[in-house]
Amino acid sequence: MTIEMQVPALAPTPAGPPLAELRNIYVAFGGVHAVEDVTVDLHAGEVVGLVGGNGAGKSTLIRVLSGAHTADSGEVLINGQRVEIRNPRDAKALGIETIYQTLALADNIDAAGNVFLGRELQSRLGSLDDAAMESATRNVMGRLNPRFRNFKTPVKSLSGGQRQSVAIARAVHFNAKILIMDEPTAALGPAETAQVRELVMQLKAEGIGIFLISHDIHDVYDLSDRISVMLQGKLVGTVRKERVTKDEVLAMIIMGKQPGDVTQSDLEELHG
Amino acid sequence: MSEAQTAPPTTSGQPTGRSWRTALRALELDTRLLGMIGALAVIWLFFNFVSGGNFLTPRNLWNLSVQSSSIAIMATGMVLIIVSRNIDLSVGSMLGLLGYTMAMVQVNWLPNVLGVSYHEPYIWVVALLVGLVMGAVIGGITGFIVSYGGVPSFIVTLGGLLVWRGLIFRYAQGQTLAPLNETFQLFGGGPKGALGDVASWVLGLLACAGIVYTLWSGRRRKRRYGFPVRAMWAEVVVGVVGCVVVLVAVWVANSYSWPEALATQYAVEHGITEPPGGLIIPTGIAIPVVVMLGVGLVMTYIATRRRFGRYVYAIGGNPDAAELGGINVRRTIMLTFVLMGILAAVSAAVQTARLNAAVTNLGVQNELDVISAAVIGGTSFAGGIGTIPGAILGAFVMQSLRSGMLLLNVDSPTQDIVVGMVLVAAVGFDSYVRRRGG
Ligand SMILES: Nc1ncnc2c1ncn2[C@@H]1O[C@H](COP(=O)(O)OP(=O)(O)O)[C@@H](O)[C@H]1O
């Protein structure tokens, strides 16, 4: 917070209370401080890129918002209101949907079963309405990945890209207000990556707030409005995309340097 | 070797093979289940051939159905336990304790404590209810320790195996409880514990109606959403074959008539003059088999058409994904053990009724038969895979092997050796097929 005021390139927060805010979050696993005093926020219709090297703590931070685990300390605010997110159900009830880095698919179940996992459609007597779920899944898939055909097979037998489509379908089908995408293009080829980028733009235009996470700045730079950088569990800073170059962000990711502090020799080191 | 070389595949053989495969695919059947039915058929034909036609007799098949039912009932619950990556080694001891309790209720407590005659027809309801509730409680205790206590199910149920059996010995003190209430005895089968011919035919026709309705409503639902449906001829073939199998089974059960002595006694009691050649009373489908079929239907519905079942499979496929999907994993796991306890009570009723007594070693080693049935039926220890009909078929495979060998006077140790080897071979073959992407 103090850093934000000192450095001009750092972002002034957009007007209105943020859609979501993670405030002073701490998470430790045994002796490992995975996340230390990190504060990030997200507004409606905004894409915030969350970048940092492998093991920087991005997934851990964001899983606090997903309800996958609880923070040791810190606060989560939705629309300015403090909330308790104790499990994934709480998060979903708040309109927070997540595409996990691991995809979190049940391999032995088909696409529709995974899309609706934990939120199955039921008939009046409480039986699963598989046909309705398959139909809805076909509709979402028609938008995300029109070439997707394998609706009847367990997702185990699908390609990496198709599995990713299923995970994305699950997140976008339920009218999320806040979407968390943890390395969503990791398993994708160029064509599918382009599709995901298009989807991000489309969802942003619909007013959804998106946390877009990647270890690679090139994945998120173009799409992001703001970029938050993490290094070794700490927040290096949050910058408005148009005020920084990719090299400056790279220096934040690798050296933890603020955009104003990057020297010529730093840049040479980055490219050397 | 030389045979293979001297018999090259005929040119006409290839396309025929392929069109067969196309036809099979059009039927959209579960190939693994089909393979198991095939294996069962081979076993039956083998024993029938070796025993000189003594295996495929109404009498033997009828007995086989009764002997398989108690293991099959528990195997349906074991499927869900194993699918969710757990195990229950305590089912045999649990069955013993529950059977003993149900016998105690009708032989001791109701008559001695409440002064109710144990001939009262409704006693079976009380005894069964006590068993079912106690089964749910015992299963609940096990499940609670597994899911909320975090103790591996192997350990908890190994403990259960010892504890429940120990309790029986402590309270029974070597005493056998018998005889049981007459109505309760019907659970065990026997000539009187069967439906008779008319009710069997009615049940068979109802089953046929059920098959046709299931096919028809499934087709209609797919049509409504514009999904591809099976070819009409394939639909008809599946329906007809299903109904024929059901009706043949009923016919076989009805072809087994009461033993002569019993029929004579019946004739005397009812003042019927026996015709020359004796009175023929068709036995029909045994009540434990009806119970098993009912359990199989309900469990299939739970496993495939309810959220609970979907969650059990999701947990087995990927516990993290289930948790992140918002599934209450612990509660779901606990409920699988509650179900297992209830099913152990049902099996306990069948077994005690069949013996018309509760003995201290009731259900000993049943856990091994139940687990084997589930596993032979295609349930995978890796989790997430297994079907209820498969487990029931697995129970029939196990029992067919045992009763076939018994027919051939194979001694019990040899039976164990064969069953053990078949178990390992079946699982080995299954995982080989799976690895090849079958
Ligand atoms: N469940 C866990 N148990 C123990 N350590 C963990 C766990 N999850 C993450 N970590 C550790 O926390 C740190 C941050 O990991 P993570 O959030 O996955 O980083 P990123 O997503 O930025 O690559 C790493 O050191 C990782 O080893």
Ligand SMILES: [Mg+2]
């Ligand atoms: Mg990560």
